[in-house]
Amino acid sequence: MEKEQLHKKLDDFLSGSNKEKVDKELFSLLVRMDECRKKATPPDKDRMWEQVCRTLKHSRRRELVRRWVVAAAIVMPLTVGIWFYGHHSNEVVPMSENVGKRxxxxxxxxxxxxxxVQQWSGDSVIQExxxxxxxxxxxxxxxxxxxVQLEEEIFNTLSVPRSxxxxVQLSDGTRVWLNSESELRYPVDFVGTERKVFLKGEAYFQVAKDATKPFRVMVNDMQVEALGTEFNINAYRDDDCLRTTLAEGKVRVSYPDTRQECILVAGEQAVLKEGVITTGQVNVDDIIAWKKGRFVFxxxxxxxxxxxxxxWYDVEIxxxxxxxxxxxxxxxxxxxNELEQxxxxxxxxxxVRFKVEGQQVKVFRNL
Known part of the structure; x- marks a missing residue:
């Protein structure tokens, strides 16, 4: 592919097109060009192209070369992100307009x-x-x-506040949607014979299939195990129970304290309340409506x-x-919608009637 075509791909990327493909070759190139962030000046685009070509020239596998050339159009703007992060991580970064300080x-x-992480208005890359x-x-x-062969798992924690x-897409390809006031603790790469993460709050999981490594979600003392499936877990502290709802596939829900467990099929929900697990049929679309931007009561x-x-509205009722x-x-x-609506x-x-006073909402009966 000609250099002009590669530059066009870069321009397309910077204009907002073709941002979805992020693969192993892309990150390999990022590591090779990491030296850009170590210098006190912004990366030079032409010099970066020379580095890419030099890297490709020394590759022994033609197919890998071809794929790396395609990835190069995506790599350079992300390398700019590495440089920006490396030199501005200690400075105050302007927040995007739709993200409040709270x-x-x-x-x-x-x-x-x-x-x-929402302080960056464009794409950024960091290493962990x-x-x-x-x-x-x-x-x-x-x-x-x-x-990179890790001897033990290195954990990150993603915290999502109110409103x-x-x-997040984990290193195995599993996708997780986190609802407001939720937290997920997970390894940057899974090591060993299982994939285990820890949840507080609510999340929807779309688990990547890997029969050799079961995927397990730990919620307090409850465990949800899945092999290539989609499910929702609701485990907020202010609720008096934990709910696991299966959208697709099968999961095993277990509570070791009382040695209880059950297998859910699509459309079923397991509720753990006061140490007892019960199951039943539910409308899955209602349960995961939050993921689609709706309240369903x-x-x-x-x-x-x-x-x-x-x-969701960061108020006290x-x-x-x-x-x-x-x-x-x-x-x-x-x-x-606005809270008042x-x-x-x-x-x-x-x-009933409501009275909104700043961050507090009072509820009265109509007598």
Whole structure:
């Protein structure tokens, strides 16, 4: 491929096109060009092209060369991200307009550093123990492990605050959607005979298939094991139970304290409450509506609804009349509506009224 064509690919990337392909060859090139971030001046595009060509010239495998040339058009803007991170990580970085100071997604690295990942308005790349981490325009994070043999697992922790959602793709290809006020702790690369992560809050998992390495999610003392499947786990502290809902495939839910376990099939939900696991059929679309930007309240108590609204709108909802907690409501709404719109719809069909005072919402019965 001619140099002009490669430059065009680079220009397309910078203009917002062709951002989806992130593979092992891409990160291999990033590692080779990591020297750019060690210098005090921004990387020179022409010199970087020379480095890429020199790298390709010494490759012995033609197919790998071909794939690396295609990846080169994506590599250079990401290398600029490496340089930017290396020289500005200690400076104040302007936040994108739609991210408030209270609602910052944070990544805690193995050495204790905490990065506010949504502060970057464009794509950025960092390295963690031989693994490349692409932060794609502050909206999602993608891990790609290099051929580095780790003796033990190195963990990162992704924390998603109220009013925010976030996606991460783990090094094995598993995709995770994290709901507001949730936290996921996971290895940058999976070592050993299993893939184990730790969850607080709520997340939807789309697990990459690997029959040789079971995928396990640890939630307090409950364990959910899957082999190539999709499921949702709801484990918020303010709820009195843990819920696992299966969208596709099969999972095993177990609670070692009481030696209970069950196998779920698609459309089933396991509920762990007071040490007892029960199962039943549910509407999966209602359970995972948050992932699609909707609230779905199906004959739900106002107290349970309040928990969801508190997490998403970052408010405190106080019931001045305890009886109002037990009123029930059914409805479907967009999560991106203003809080006042959501409360207004509830008032129309339920015998309550709301009073919003800053970050506090008071609930009254209509007497």
């Amino acid at each position: 609602h910052q997604v944070s990544l805690t690295l193995n050495d204790g550093r905490v990065l506010q 123990s031989g693994t490349g981490i692409l932060v794609s325009a502050g909206q999602q994070m993608i891990y790609q492990a290099e051929n 925010t959602e976030y996606q 199906s004959d739900m108590s106002l107290e349970a609804i309040a928990h969801q609204l508190e997490r 106080r019931f001045d009349d305890t009886v109002a907690k037990y009123y029930r409501f059914t409805g479907v709404m967009k999560r991106y 959501v409360l207004g719809l509830i008032e129309e069909t339920t015998n």
